[in-house]
Structure formats: C-alpha cells, structure tokens
Amino acid sequence: MYRSIDLFAGIGGIRLGFEQAFMNDIKTVFASELDERAAETYTANFKDDFDVVGDITKVDEKDIPPHDILLAGFPCQAFSLAGRKKGFDDARGTLFFDVARIVRHHKPKVVFCENVKNLVNHDRGRTFRVIRTILEDMGYRVFHQVLNSKDFGVPQNRERIYVVAFRNDIAPQTFIFPEKMDDAKTIRDIVEKKEVSAKYYLSTAYLDSLKRHRARHEAKGHGFGYEVRDLDSVAGAIVCGGMGRERNLIVDERLTDFTPVTHIKGEINRECIRRMTPREWARLQGFPDTFRLTVADTHLYKQFGNSVTVPVIRAIAERIRLHLEALEAEEENGRRAVGWR
Incomplete structure (x- = not known):
C-alpha cells in the first residue's frame, strides 16, 4: 500500500489518475486545497477520514503524515502564456517552495507535478532550472515531458508539462513517458x-x-x-x-x-x-460520468479549466507503478537469495 498526499488538489484530478493506475494499492493520507468551492467538489467525490486543509503555506511540514508519493498540481497562472508570466515574482509561483520544504522533510519515493507547457521556457528556462536543481539537491532524479491530452483519449488540444522525480536510491536511469495512445476522439464523442x-x-x-x-x-x-x-x-x-x-x-x-x-x-x-456544459467539460478532462458535480456551473467551469486531464495522469502513473513494482520484485528476490544461502 503506497501512501500519497495531494497538494493544490483542486478537484482531485491527479489523485483520480493515480487511483485508477494503482487501484487498491494507494491511499491518500492528506489533501490541501485553498479554494473552498473546489474543496467542496473534492470532498463530494472522495470519502476520506480527514478534512481537506486550506492554506498549505500555514501547515507545518512536520504535521503532514509520512507518505511515499507526493502529488502537486501547483498553480500554473504565474508561468502561463495566457497570464502575466511573472513566475517566482508572483505569490502563486512561490508555492513550489512549499512543495520543496515538504519533500525535504519527508523524502517521499516519488514526487509528481503538473504545470503549463511554458514552465520549461519561462524566464529563458531559468525557472525550470531552479525547480529541477532544488529537487536534485534534495536527492532526486528528475524527468519531464510535455504531453498533449488529445493523444490520450479525450478531444482536447491541451499541452502540459509533467514532472516525475524519483528519490535517488530508487531512481531508474531513464523514465519513459507514455506515448500517443488514442487520438481518434472528437467533440461528438463527449457531447450530451x-x-x-x-x-x-x-x-x-x-x-x-x-x-x-x-x-x-x-x-x-x-x-x-x-x-x-x-x-x-x-x-x-x-x-x-x-x-x-x-x-x-x-x-x-x-x-x-x-x-x-x-x-x-x-x-x-x-x-x-x-x-x-460542465459535464462536457468534465469529459474533455477525462473525468468519469460518476464524478459528482455539486456546485454551481460558474464554479464548475473554473474547476475543470484549472484541473488536469485524468487519462494522461493515469498513463504516467501506470509507468511509475511498473517501476516501483519492479523494485519490490528485486528486493524480494534479494531476500530470498539471502535466505537460500
């Protein structure tokens, strides 16, 4: 059972993708989301034995439960081409440093982040180099890839960067992100x-x-x-x-x-x-029709616009799971070899 935490959780898209990939082998032990309406949608769809925490900047990292996987869809507006692109000069951009302090204290096996494509090029690449260097200095091997949602079974042209960081003691030499899986879907497939x-x-x-x-x-x-x-x-x-x-x-x-x-x-x-409709937007992001929409349309449009494409997350999470399971198999084989000797 892998323990995970869900930072800047939004309505839980990243969590949902990981749960689809890991199935019964993952348990979320902590979640944080500042937007109250997004947290309302989150709690309507995930039945946890803890409350969603609001402002992560006010949470002591020591009070966060131990975990194996840290999920963080930290705010993208500071780096977006559609915004003012202020990066770390924008308070939202500095929220990555809250991710870093939690990682530094807990040292999870895997750190997973999602953000806008422009994060790689922001400030001539310096912003992403800072993020990468911080993770590497904390003992992680960092991999990243820009993927388009339309290649993963949803009819939405949405390019985003996905960052996977493995702790050095369990890191692979290379991590291959999933490739195009299904680019045949059209809007007609998701309309009411x-x-x-x-x-x-x-x-x-x-x-x-x-x-x-x-x-x-x-x-x-x-x-x-x-x-x-x-x-x-x-x-x-x-x-x-x-x-x-x-x-x-x-x-x-x-x-x-x-x-x-x-x-x-x-x-x-x-x-x-x-x-x-909001349900059609949910489908554009790959959320199942069982996902409950409990708040007003205005909030739902904002929430799905800010969310992630679940099938992309699932495809990456499946690759992460394969690596972790391979490590477990190696450890088990090693224990058996010692036993035989």
Missing part, C-alpha cells in the same frame, strides 16, 4: 446525448457582441475572439478565465424550446450556438 437546457445557448445580444469583438481583432490582424468548434474536431484547451467558454462553442440544433430560462438580453440565438 440528450437536449440540454436553454441556459447554455447564447443570447442574440451576447452573440452579436462576440461577433463585434472578433471583427475588431481580425481587423488588427489578431486571432482573438470566440470560436465555434466542429463536432468532428477537437476542443481547444479549456481554461477558467477570459474567453475560456467562448473559445469552445458548438452548434447543437436539438433545442426544442427557445424560451429563456434565465434573464438575458434579446432572445436565444437561432443559429443554435451554445456553450458546452
């Missing part, structure tokens, strides 16, 4: 099977404003603006802010009642353009 609520359809007033917004940027030679995706294509990376929902609109002609169910300006558009 039945007609969705009229609330997800854009009003005529809002759609007109989006068209004007895009026209202004196109006139300036920019590529900004709303985008309607073909159902036989893949979605762009879902994100929690800005034009996140409007960059992944779809046409769904199944609406039978165009009566608004919320207060809108104008009418429901007759082009049948709508936002994807």
Whole structure:
C-alpha cells in the first residue's frame, strides 16, 4: 500500500489518475486545497477520514503524515502564456517552495507535478532550472515531458508539462513517458446525448457582441475572439478565465424550446450556438460520468479549466507503478537469495 498526499488538489484530478493506475494499492493520507468551492467538489467525490486543509503555506511540514508519493498540481497562472508570466515574482509561483520544504522533510519515493507547457521556457528556462536543481539537491532524479491530452483519449488540444522525480536510491536511469495512445476522439464523442437546457445557448445580444469583438481583432490582424468548434474536431484547451467558454462553442440544433430560462438580453440565438456544459467539460478532462458535480456551473467551469486531464495522469502513473513494482520484485528476490544461502 503506497501512501500519497495531494497538494493544490483542486478537484482531485491527479489523485483520480493515480487511483485508477494503482487501484487498491494507494491511499491518500492528506489533501490541501485553498479554494473552498473546489474543496467542496473534492470532498463530494472522495470519502476520506480527514478534512481537506486550506492554506498549505500555514501547515507545518512536520504535521503532514509520512507518505511515499507526493502529488502537486501547483498553480500554473504565474508561468502561463495566457497570464502575466511573472513566475517566482508572483505569490502563486512561490508555492513550489512549499512543495520543496515538504519533500525535504519527508523524502517521499516519488514526487509528481503538473504545470503549463511554458514552465520549461519561462524566464529563458531559468525557472525550470531552479525547480529541477532544488529537487536534485534534495536527492532526486528528475524527468519531464510535455504531453498533449488529445493523444490520450479525450478531444482536447491541451499541452502540459509533467514532472516525475524519483528519490535517488530508487531512481531508474531513464523514465519513459507514455506515448500517443488514442487520438481518434472528437467533440461528438463527449457531447450530451440528450437536449440540454436553454441556459447554455447564447443570447442574440451576447452573440452579436462576440461577433463585434472578433471583427475588431481580425481587423488588427489578431486571432482573438470566440470560436465555434466542429463536432468532428477537437476542443481547444479549456481554461477558467477570459474567453475560456467562448473559445469552445458548438452548434447543437436539438433545442426544442427557445424560451429563456434565465434573464438575458434579446432572445436565444437561432443559429443554435451554445456553450458546452460542465459535464462536457468534465469529459474533455477525462473525468468519469460518476464524478459528482455539486456546485454551481460558474464554479464548475473554473474547476475543470484549472484541473488536469485524468487519462494522461493515469498513463504516467501506470509507468511509475511498473517501476516501483519492479523494485519490490528485486528486493524480494534479494531476500530470498539471502535466505537460500
């Protein structure tokens, strides 16, 4: 049984991927998430005998239970191309150092981190070199790879960096990240099977404003603006802010009642353009339909935009498990050899 902790846990996407890979051989003993609504979704889906801790910066590392695997999806906004890219000058960027102090004290066998692709290039590569050097100085061999979610059975073009650090005494010489497994899925595979609520359809007033917004940027030679995706294509990376929902609109002609169910300006558009639902976003991230969505849509869009793609995590975790099991087999063979002598 491997013991794990879940830092910057969000709604538990990294944990879910590891649980799918390790099955009954992993147990989460500690979780931390500052966002109360995300923690609410987390606790609705994971039944633990402990409470989710809020601010990890206020937690003494000595009070965290011993563990074998540390999971950390530390905030990416400080390094994102979509943000201001302040890195360690942003308070969110410095949260990696909280990961480091916990690693330094507990020395887990494996440290797993996920972040935006730009982490590697941020500040001309210096930011990632700092992260790598800190882990290496604490006694870890570090491996990393940028993977795209669309290669792992979900129709979302989402590139992220994945970092796997093994403690030196158990580290392999090389760690091979999983390769493309399934790139055939399209948006059509994840849309709701039945007609969705009229609330997800854009009003005529809002759609007109989006068209004007895009026209202004196109006139300036920019590529900004709303985008309607073909159902036989893949979605762009879902994100929690800005034009996140409007960059992944779809046409769904199944609406039978165009009566608004919320207060809108104008009418429901007759082009049948709508936002994807939170459940569809959950599917874009590879969450099973059994995953409970218990908070308001506004929070769910933010949570899934901030989350990870579960099948990618699972594929990497399966490789980690294979290595750990091989080590265990070697140790067992060694004990038997000593016994025979």
